[in-house]
Amino acid sequence: MLSHALRFPLHSMFIHPLKSGTPQSVETLNVFLDGIELDRRLMVVDGNYRFLTAREMPELLAVRCVVIEGGYVFFAPGMSPIEIGRTAIEGADATVWQDTVKAGSFGRNIDDWLSSYLKRQARLVSMTEETRRPLRMTPGRSYTFADTGPVLLTSQASLDELNERLDTPITMQQFRPNIVVRTTIAWEEDHWDRIRIGEVEFDVGTACDRCAMITIDPATRLRSPIAEPLKTLTTYRKVENNHVYFGLYLVPRNTGRVFLSDELEVTKYKAKPHFVNVVPPAPRLIRTDLLESHGISTEPARVKKLALQCVAVLEEPSDVKTFRFRTEPPQPMKYFAGQFINIELLHPDGKTSRSYSISSSPSRPYDLSISVKRIEGGAVSNWLHDNLGVGMRLNASGPVGQFHFLKRPGRKVLLLGAGSGMTPMISMLRWIVDQHVPTDVVLHQTARSRSGLLFADEMAVLARVASIPVRISCNLTKDRECDPALQGRLDDEVLARICPDVDERIVFCCGPDPYRSAVRAMLGRRKNFNTTNFLEESFGGAAPAENAAAGARADLAADANISIGFPGADRSVTARTTDTLLTIIRAAGLEIASGCQAGLCGACKCKVVSGEWTLSPSNVDPDMSCLPDDEKAAGYVLACSCCPAGDMQIVLA
Numbered sequence: 001m002l003s004h005a006l007r008f009p010l011h012s013m014f015i016h017p018l019k020s021g022t023p024q025s026v027e028t029l030n031v032f033l034d035g036i037e038l039d040r041r042l043m044v045v046d047g048n049y050r051f052l053t054a055r056e057m058p059e060l061l062a063v064r065c066v067v068i069e070g071g072y073v074f075f076a077p078g079m080s081p082i083e084i085g086r087t088a089i090e091g092a093d094a095t096v097w098q099d100t101v102k103a104g105s106f107g108r109n110i111d112d113w114l115s116s117y118l119k120r121q122a123r124l125v126s127m128t129e130e131t132r133r134p135l136r137m138t139p140g141r142s143y144t145f146a147d148t149g150p151v152l153l154t155s156q157a158s159l160d161e162l163n164e165r166l167d168t169p170i171t172m173q174q175f176r177p178n179i180v181v182r183t184t185i186a187w188e189e190d191h192w193d194r195i196r197i198g199e200v201e202f203d204v205g206t207a208c209d210r211c212a213m214i215t216i217d218p219a220t221r222l223r224s225p226i227a228e229p230l231k232t233l234t235t236y237r238k239v240e241n242n243h244v245y246f247g248l249y250l251v252p253r254n255t256g257r258v259f260l261s262d263e264l265e266v267t268k269y270k271a272k273p274h275f276v277n278v279v280p281p282a283p284r285l286i287r288t289d290l291l292e293s294h295g296i297s298t299e300p301a302r303v304k305k306l307a308l309q310c311v312a313v314l315e316e317p318s319d320v321k322t323f324r325f326r327t328e329p330p331q332p333m334k335y336f337a338g339q340f341i342n343i344e345l346l347h348p349d350g351k352t353s354r355s356y357s358i359s360s361s362p363s364r365p366y367d368l369s370i371s372v373k374r375i376e377g378g379a380v381s382n383w384l385h386d387n388l389g390v391g392m393r394l395n396a397s398g399p400v401g402q403f404h405f406l407k408r409p410g411r412k413v414l415l416l417g418a419g420s421g422m423t424p425m426i427s428m429l430r431w432i433v434d435q436h437v438p439t440d441v442v443l444h445q446t447a448r449s450r451s452g453l454l455f456a457d458e459m460a461v462l463a464r465v466a467s468i469p470v471r472i473s474c475n476l477t478k479d480r481e482c483d484p485a486l487q488g489r490l491d492d493e494v495l496a497r498i499c500p501d502v503d504e505r506i507v508f509c510c511g512p513d514p515y516r517s518a519v520r521a522m523l524g525r526r527k528n529f530n531t532t533n534f535l536e537e538s539f540g541g542a543a544p545a546e547n548a549a550a551g552a553r554a555d556l557a558a559d560a561n562i563s564i565g566f567p568g569a570d571r572s573v574t575a576r577t578t579d580t581l582l583t584i585i586r587a588a589g590l591e592i593a594s595g596c597q598a599g600l601c602g603a604c605k606c607k608v609v610s611g612e613w614t615l616s617p618s619n620v621d622p623d624m625s626c627l628p629d630d631e632k633a634a635g636y637v638l639a640c641s642c643c644p645a646g647d648m649q650i651v652l653a
Contacts, residue, residue: 149249161186199256211596332365341398361430410506421511599641611648
């Protein structure tokens with residue numbers, strides 16, 4: 001639907017003097033035919049003069065280039081500022097994507113500075129009067145070092161709508177626009193074909209196809225372990241060719257100035273793109289104002305680095321230990337009940353990390369706990385069991401995750417957990433009871449025996465003191481010390497007995513894959529259950545390849561060294577199962593194309609001749625739908641999105 005308004009105010013404007021560097025907010029843009037003055041006309045390249053971006057090196061996001069009279073000053077964390085002149089001192093051929101163009105370089109001082117900061121060989125290059133980079137969306141035109149087009153425009157209303165779907169809101173800086181407009185409705189810009197801002201008229205060249213770059217938080221330079229916001233955008237902003245759109249590339253029709261006080265006028269409209277497999281946003285079943293009236297904040301926390309000190313270790317049933325932490329310095333920890341953190345360790349096999357659900361409650365903000373089960377071959381879990389004691393310190397990041405109560409805050413909920421899958425459930429129950437959340441809770445646990453029930457005594461106390469209805473039950477698969485009707489596996493009869501009104505509830509389920517699959521199948525057989533009210537999380541067992549992102553919690557011995565061979569290149573390298581094939585191929589010194597680095601574009605396909613693989617957490621399309629079925633059957637995979645499960649042989653496409 002088109003808005004009746006033809007004019008929209010601008011929200012903000014930015015330039016990016018260095019490609020992938022820190023943006024600068026401005027109130028005036030000088031627009032040339034090839035792009036914006038001082039925007040993406042400097043670029044960092046490697047020793048072969050091939051461009052480097054924050055996709056591979058997020059550290060670039062912290063490099064700030066300040067334009068001064070006659071030159072530039074560069075700043076970066078841990079580095080002394082360095083000043084260089086505006087004019088390049090020598091020529092070079094530089095490659096950006098598939099284009100090799102004439103560029104200027106600035107000499108050894110800035111190159112050494114960048115190399116020292118990035119810890120790899122790096123050089124600075126700039127556009128010159130000889131630089132001609134062909135603009136493919138407008139034949140005969142050229143443009144800057146920007147990815148696809150000269151000027152990038154986004155809408156604040158569209159970002160606001162996206163944030164409604166995300167657990168952790170993001171800022172516009174993750175999309176790195178030049179111009180941000182304030183439209184009346186989200187995605188109004190989908191219809192625009194030509195616009196005018198101030199003195200300049202622009203053609204809309206194409207929508208901006210997004211990649212893994214937007215999964216990096218520019219403030220922390222950390223990648224989202226769940227590939228957000230790209231993962232959510234794929235659910236409603238993906239078109240037939242697997243492109244995922246956010247923003248528009250503009251092509252200037254004339255030169256001129258644009259001021260922040262100008263309005264954007266739409267002079268020509270077009271049909272909006274056809275988006276495929278659109279998933280509507282999940283409805284909020286308890287109103288935000290009602291939650292806030294109970295003192296419950298619905299504002300999510302940003303992912304951040306955490307320094308933790310262990311203050312207690314508790315022995316739990318079923319070979320589980322609860323590790324309690326405080327942050328250093330002590331400060332309240334904000335998260336949603338059900339979310340997880342990433343624990344980072346310097347393991348004998350190298351630096352590694354694992355994700356563990358938080359078992360403590362957000363209502364007790366100075367106590368952060370994880371409950372970890374010892375498992376055979378679990379490198380990190382077993383290290384924690386054997387080594388982590390009171391007073392020891394470790395690093396982490398978080399909170400992260402879309403599996404939490406406020407994702408679907410139902411007035412009636414059913415919490416189903418098995419094994420280590422009880423950790424997010426106890427977090428939710430503790431929080432619901434502490435905060436007097438206006439909901440009705442049924443919590444059911446599946447275990448082998450009564451002695452293997454986790455948190456059983458505490459849950460009984462919570463149910464007794466709760467100000468809202470809480471019912472606790474269990475079924476035992478091996479033990480006969482329970483109601484005969486609840487003996488054996490969780491099935492349709494048991495489900496009907498413990499929760500006869502399940503069709504009216506939001507169901508949260510966490511546990512090993514067979515357990516979740518059984519629950520999913522049971523609910524799917526119910527005629528009156530809306531499957532959009534079923535939320536699940538993998539925990540405690542090896543996840544299949546198609547669910548490897550969630551399976552990061554299935555604490556396998558993932559950091560063992562393995563051998564990756566390249567028969568066509570007559571070489572092999574040692575790698576880890578946490579490395580993507582793209583990282584491994586480049587570490588072997590082999591060339592491979594890449595684009596989105598999220599499993600959408602298909603540029604990095606390669607053929608697995610032998611060996612098994614799993615999907616990496618960065619993948620947002622588990623079906624790898626950009627690859628034809630015959631290629632997938634022949635062993636082709638996407639290098640950016642796959643990790644080796646053991647020794648492999650790979651042939652580059």
